[in-house]
Amino acid sequence: MKMHLAELNVGRLLAPTDDPRVADFMANLDRVNGLGKRMPGFVWMMEGSGEPGQGNTAAKIGGDPQFVSNLTVWEDVDSLETFVWKTVHKQFYDRRAEWFEVLGKMHFVMWWVPAGHQPTLAEALEKLAHKQEHGDSDAAFGWSYLKDANAWKTHGCAQVAAE
Template identity: 70%
Template sequence: MSHHLAQLNIGRLVADTDDPRVAEFMGALDRVNGLGRRMPGFVWMLEGSGEPGTGNTETKIDGDPRFVSNLTVWESAEALETFVFGTIHRQFYERRAEWFELLGERHFVMWWVEPGHRPTLDEGLLRLAHLREHGDSDQAFGWAHLKGAGAARAERCAPVAAE
């Protein structure tokens, strides 16, 4: 494939990152992110400070410390799909309602990038805004837009909650 797949997933925690209500999620960040970085097809991840147990939680959206983001690049949709639905990540994905507020709008977006491009959070947020306004397109899309994303189609929840 001549392009790589970028993805941005944002969420708003139900409590501050040091609150016991999100401790299990925060405690698993290093393990899950480390697994992602070792997966076949992984290319790049937007990193935070590198402090243990913080992931990328220091990156604030609209200055809100409870908004967290995950921005990664993968060689293919299949590689991302394998990580999301075929590893321990899936267990945390299935429990996301315990740690994250329901936003009531799409919070997950993917788009194609040239190999070597490292998207910024602002770029991802613009893609997400485009998806929210225009729906799936070649500029910004969810799992349903990808041909052959079988596990994702079978496993995803309602579009507002999952994408």
């Protein structure tokens, strides 16, 4: 059975989505998400409200409007790595401290899904909780668990942030 790579990235904005402090981030969501959707190896992305400039910010976690998530599926590790570390996405990743709180626990997880499967946010949050509780495993993991993943090591991602 062909497997694809799912990933969830969770963050809590420093301010509400309409606040000037996060305006640059919000203004570029459609651009960065649109680029991701056009990348070779992109399979699927959880969509938000559909409103321009809102990205997936409609998918609130725990009812908190400042908790936002990005849930995507990719054909393979290389495709996701290329998007994350070798496109304009990296510039926004590098600026994340301008817009997001530093979370005290893991906020990123990946796992393999059967080709054609579109994970739900609930499923993804379960994977994140599994990784937080058990660490890297075949069920849920970070970049360092993937033998084929190397770009995160050379593109300025600290081990703690990459996991």
